Each structure stands twice: as C-alpha cells, then as structure tokens.
Amino acid sequence: MATARPGWSRRAQYGLFFSFLAVIAGILVGLFLLALSLIAPQSFQSVRGAALDITGPVAAALHEVTATGEGLISGAGNYWDAASQNAELKRENKAMLQRMVEAKAIFQENQQLKATLQLREQTRDTVAVGRIVGSSFTSPRRFAILSVGGSDGVRVGMPVRSPNGLVGRIIDVGSLASRVLLVSDRANIVPARLLRGGIPVIVQGRGDGTIDVRPLEVGRNPFKRGDIIITSGTGGLYPPLVAIGRVVKLNDDGAIALPLADPSTTSFAIVEPPFEPTAVAAESSANGP
C-alpha cells in the first residue's frame, strides 16, 4: 500500500485495494466502538476488567521492587542521626499520649451524648485494602490502578480512601485489580463542605493533581488558605466526614486545593462499601469511564 502503482500485476492491485478497504473498516469499527464506549460505558466492563488483570499484577510486582528500593534508601537515611531522632520521637510520644487520653475522654463523652440523642452509629466496614500500584500517565483523565479486584469483593462505584483522605471511586473491576477514578479527575465531582463553618462546596478535579473548590452559594469567597475540605455525604456516593483536600490558592469564584491523599505517596487504599447503594446504582448506570 506504500507505493502509488504496484505495477501491472492484477493481484498486487487487488491486494492494495483490499488493504485500503481493511484500514477503512478498521477506522469505522474503531469509531463504532468509541461511540459505544462513550454512550454505554458499561458494555465493555468485562473486557476492560480482563485487561486490568494483565496489567494490574505486573504493576503490583514492579511496585514492590521500587518500594523496596526506596525503603532501603530512606531506611539507611533514618540511621544517619538516630540519636537526635530518638530524643525527638520520645518527646512527641509523650505529647501524643496526653492528647490520646484527652481524645479518649472526648470519645466517651461523645458516646454518651449520642446515646442520649439516640443516634444510630454508622459502622463503616472495609471491603478490601489494597495498594495504588499505577496510574494513567498519558491522558487528560486521572485514573489509578488498585491492587485489589472483584475477587476481594470490590465492585464498581465503591468509594476508595486512604488514611489521609479520599482517593476516589472504583470505575473498572478486574478479578485481581481495579481502576480508580481519582478525586483530581475532571469528571469526578464530590459534594463537600468546609471543615471550618460547614459551608457546602463542590469539589471538581483539575486533571493535574489539584482540585477546584467552589461554594454552592454565590457570594463572598468563603475560603482561606489552609482550609480543610471534607465530604458531606450528599448524593450518597461518598461517605461523609472524609477529608478531601487543603486549600492552597484562592481565585475569583472559589479556590484550588491539594488532595490530602496524594496517590503517588499513598501506600494503602481502603475500599469501602457504597454509602448508599441505591445512589451508586443510579450513578453507575448514568455515567461511567
């Protein structure tokens, strides 16, 4: 197909023509599949899951290697001035103990108050705990690959968090690995509120690792640098009271925040059951990857 005229051979001419047709067919099939995957994202769930089962474990294995390497380097660094570190840690430990006793007292008080109010305690159990082993690194979308999958009980739509804060939600599930739509993806919109004052806000990713925060009510910009954003639980997709990010920069109608759970440094991610499963079912049928 490279040269314009393949010569007088009828066979070569036909070959050229048919390969031309095959490429056109390839384009058409591709466009059809693309339209299908944009309109009905759930149609390729099993294929995408199978592909994740190929890449996920590879990424997990390589991740172990790099993590071990980093651990050796930072571990060696820790020995460097162990004496002063030790003293500092002892001091911190003492301070922490005091804080812990205070916290326990507050917890007990809280329990008693809740009992008097007859509030139902929401137990939040964990579906699976995995590692973030990879991510999309070429597209404008922000996905991460998580090392747990359908065999661990992970399902599409489940929220993912780390000890530091919200990571995102599951959008593709293989049996050994799954794909997470990160909070910093543009298509991920999280209902949230300010920890200070409880003003309701909307969080949307910016595609570059940061997130946009906008107040629901128009008016004065309520943000200050250093404000913590937490989930509100509205919509039922994400559980309430999970930290999302810290405001780093103000702009005209809101602020830019950095996610507290940085996927590149988060070691463990916890998959939780959907906060309100009916909302998740509606969401996952409405839109997907």
Next chain:
Amino acid sequence: MVRDALSPPRRIGQGPTPWSAYVPPATVVGASLLAALPIVSTSGWYPDFGFLVLIAWRLLRADPWPAWWAAPLGLANDLFTGYPIGFSIALWSATMLALDLIDRRTMWRDYWIEWVLAAVLITVDEWLQWRVAGVVGADLPFVKMIPPVVISIFAFPLVAWLVSRIDAWRLGR
C-alpha cells in the same frame, strides 16, 4: 549494487531474526504495556508511548506490518492504557491511512519532515484525547494539554532512534 559494496562485509550466518516480521507489532504492544509501570502521575504529562512507537515504525518503513494491523494494536493500547475502547483503534487506523496518502505526495523525506509529521500526528492525538475526555465530562481547558504535547514531540526523536536500532537488530544488520 554500489551501496552493498560500500557497506561493511557481512558475517556468514548473520541475517534477519526468524521472527523479524513480528518484532515491530511486538514493540508497539510492549510500549502500550508501559502503562503497567508503577508510575503514579498526578499531572499526566508522560507521552503516549504506544502511539509514538507506532508512528516511529511507520515513518521509518512503509510496511512494518499490514496496515489493518493498526486496529488490533490500537485495541491492545486502549485496553492497557484505559482509554475509551475504540479510540486508538480508529485513530491508529486513520494514522496509517493518512501516512499512506502523505507517502504518495511527498517527493523526498528527511529527518525534519519526519519530525514535523510526527509533531502534527502527536498534536492531533492529544487534541482528540482532550475532545473525548470533554465528551465524557472531563472538559479541561486545552492549555493543560500543551505540556504533554511538547514533551511527546521532544520524546519522538528518542523513540525514533530506538526503533531504528531495533529495526537494524531484527534485520541482522
């Protein structure tokens, strides 16, 4: 031939590797599989390795594989990188077709023309990714796509060099 006489004498038994016809598509799939590397990027500025290797092979040779192979290779890329399925199938097939049409028009080829062609193709690729992301609800300003485009364009010569080395190896030269 004169060129043959000028080239260094070949050793006996040296020739194309037995699977040489399958090396180019294998390298493209391998480049798509780079998505399995444990890189957690928060900015998404890495180049689209599968596409870079594909156009590097196609610009180096007119027939690295039958043109319609671009469709299954694109499917593999979609699956491994997490693009919407069909995106790379359509784009890669269209790229093969476009480069075939360009091959008929161009009188000569040199390094700069290839780089410009690659730059145009990379920009089209990133622009389409941006459009598709916008359709799905991730409508970013296009300014955000400029760093990855520039990085990909500057990564192309490196990929092209690597591909030419692999080509020399597979043909036993």
